[in-house]
Amino acid sequence: EPEVTQTPSHQVTQMGQEVILRCVPISNHLYFYWYRQILGQKVEFLVSFYNNEISEKSEIFDDQFSVERPDGSNFTLKIRSTKLEDSAMYFCASSVWEGPYNEQFFGPGTRLTVL
């Protein structure tokens, strides 16, 4: 069964460094998302992406964050200068609009630890 994959599974970085989290969405899906979950807290929406553009972004998704679909299969989240509070589990998700369903499928996550 098709699934969303993410790499790496765990990333450790120093504060101020740039990180790129990678995702391969399900191949026929058109909508892509990033969410994050700080330990012990709710899963929070960061950004949605469609047709090579950001559809919606949350207040968390500030200028330090960017997303890109560099080729036909990958979807990336870049954090330019990491902060301690960016430590979290980052989930990529994808969906295909099959009116009226928009079921989102999630990857296994990347655990980001900022030291």
Place this chain on the structure above:
Amino acid sequence: KQEVTQIPAALSVPEGENLVLNCSFTDSAIYNLQWFRQDPGKGLTSLLLIQSSQREQTSGRLNASLDKSSGRSTLYIAASQPGDSATYLCAVEGGVAGGGNKLTFGTGTQLKVEL
């Protein structure tokens, strides 16, 4: 701003028991509602999606109901098994018909099914 609440926060039951998990949301203008399962340190597995026009959805031993006007959903698990032990998350999709809408998550119910 949409707020999603889940009760109870934790639940421990003996194997074989039927159980109900509750989810409530403050803004009834939702498009879909999804129930997810999250195992410790893992990603989110989609269990059921209910459209706002539906009253319930079933998958195997799981049955989810939706009362959109009162802002409530329940997830019923029949004949619980130790393998059902996980955190169950409720998420509502707002926005308009179509893809790319964000999910707003609850804090989850941590379920433990004991032998």
